[in-house]
Amino acid sequence: MATNMLKEKYSGKINTVTLGATKEQGGTRTSTVTVGGESTMPFLQFEGDMPLKPVVAMEIQDINPGWHPVLNQVYAEVMDCPVAWAKKCVEFGADMIYLKLAGAHPDNGDKSPEDCAKIVKDVLAAVGVPLIVVGCGEDEKDNAVLPVVAEAAAGENLLIGCAKQDNYKSVAAAAMVHKHKVLAASPLDINICKQLNILISELGLAADNVLIDPSTAALGYGIEYTYSILERGRLGALSGDKMLSQPVICQVGYEAWRAKEAVATEEDFPNWGNQADRAILWEAMTATGLLQGGAHVMVLRHPEAVRLVKKNAEELMVKAEI
């Protein structure tokens, strides 16, 4: 068979990163999630290893975010209670829970760091899967909240963020002290992405404690930029660039559910047809498209999109005889 194959030889590989910690490892998780480890481009197992499949984190928030009606329909009964919401997501097959502390925002309730830490503890107590915790997006407040959360959840090996180019020290330091992983976010720019990873590693946090959020643009609204940055980053990692070798997380749900094609009703756009179907596929397609670029963790909202993305990843993980 080898006569018609062209196998690339890569020198580097993606870091292998484990999130969550079980009782034996000092945490309380009943399962952990490990991602990365590839020595090939996505799903091309004929020329390298792809030991671990991509995973799905489902998004919840500490306050009712008033999402799109198609989502509200699914979560109506749990959106006011992060604990019940997290449990529901695990029922839907979430490998991880992504908890956004939106209520910490000064304009959105201004919850204290202690209140935020309690919510994180409550969610940890309610579900056994690993947790991703991100702040409200307001730098100053997040710098106050995230260290307290990191301390309260010490030992749980959270993925905590976001660290940004101009605001990374406090979250990276908190992660270092309390042994969590850091989510490093850059604005669709591979140079800033790499620079941020260098800055974090210079603080003393080893490169394999970081996951990259390259900024996800939704399908139809710039996804090709994210896709090409993922491909370039992956090619960089495979050629041995340690500061691009971190696994990648894509915040798909937030972006996909802002797209006009997901949000517009059938009444306003009769030519686009059934809204729920197209909204769910808008999310699923954003994720499956980016899987081809090399993403590791997909943050999703709708359970049907979760099913479709998992199914797609499963089909592509089959080690094919060619």
Place this chain on the structure above:
Amino acid sequence: MALTGLDIFKQLPKTNCKDCGSPTCLAFAMAMANGKASLDMCPHATEAAKENLGAATAPPVRTVKVGVGEQEIVMGDETVLFRHDKTFYHPTAIAIQIPDTLSGAELDAKIEKVNGLVMDRVGQKIAIDMVAIVNASGDAATFKAAVEAVAAKANFALLLAADVAGLEAAVPAVAAKKPLLHAATAENWEKVVALAKANNCPVVVKGNGLDDTAALVEKVAAQYKELVIDFGNTQQAKTLAEMVNARRLAIKKKFRPFGYPMLACTIATDAKEEIVEAATYVAKYASIVCMKVDEKPLLLPLMAWRMNIYTDPQKPMTVESKNVYEIGAVGPDSPVYVCTNFALTYFAVEGEVVASKIPGYIVAVDTDGASVLTAWAAGKFVAEPIAEFVKNIGIMDKVNHNTIVIPGYVAIISGKLKEKSGYEVVVGPQEAAGIPAFAKARYPHLMK
């Protein structure tokens, strides 16, 4: 291996006569290396150069066309494995299957439905590209009847999927439409290829995996070169690996048997799973994806994905800057929104102005297709150029007020813009999504 500009330059006449349109022979050589120019543009090239360069600069993937007139689809002619290296040129054609077991009213209804798979998004018409008539009945006469019925009414190019008897019955009658024949296999290729050749139609060569298909293509290509390759999809991961290998071999090794466009049929049976399956093939080199799903809300995301992947990364999509855009039934009271001519920026604003239900004018300042903050950082979306642009386009003559709305992210320019232009400058929301609330609060009297 593609030649470099310097390799090509060595073979050129070095006259620097500019007859080719490039300023120098070296510039022409670079343009050729990038696929932007061809040797026949140089009137002074020697025969030896034509011979040497002709073979070496031949495209790695052959261009194959299906259909005629407005229905024509151009496939192949790709040069890179990653879109960021240059661009992907010819978007994947989406073919929707119609089984020939439908007849009469059922068939008519299906054709009508498939013909209707045309939508608008971000100002562009997007549609499926092909109708695939499948010989599910196994009967040649039934297939012929279905093909003729579809050919008479379908608005898209045709793909005919049948065995030898079915194809022989149906092809001659619709040959003028230049359908794509599916498929020449190890068992029937001599007959199918002879039929394709006689009717001047492209034909799919369907093998079983890489080696088998390469061997079959070699035999077929000796007689006929209007080919499309199908590796016989039975497993998504396998088809992905095969298409990646084939395209790599064609581009990096000039391996001729794989130097043709490729076709993949989806295998998932659930309609939504079929769509996400197709995403892989669109990203990874398929020129045609043949599918069963025929619902607009499901195909819209796939078409958007295709549009995105095939966007030229070197050229941002722009909208025409010469016009003032009128959204809804505008009047002299209507607000004037200023944004950039980057297509995504413009359409985000347009969509929200529509959603606000308050008619408005949009001025798309020419920023060479940069978004608001990018253009601001580059000095293209700051006070002077905006003031000048708004003045020249004459929008303020159409309204009875003196106010323009600028994006919230460039609030910092508002003072200077007011000073330079003399307009009342209102700072709008940062995100286009805030426009409806902004407009309702500010212009309640204009609500429709």
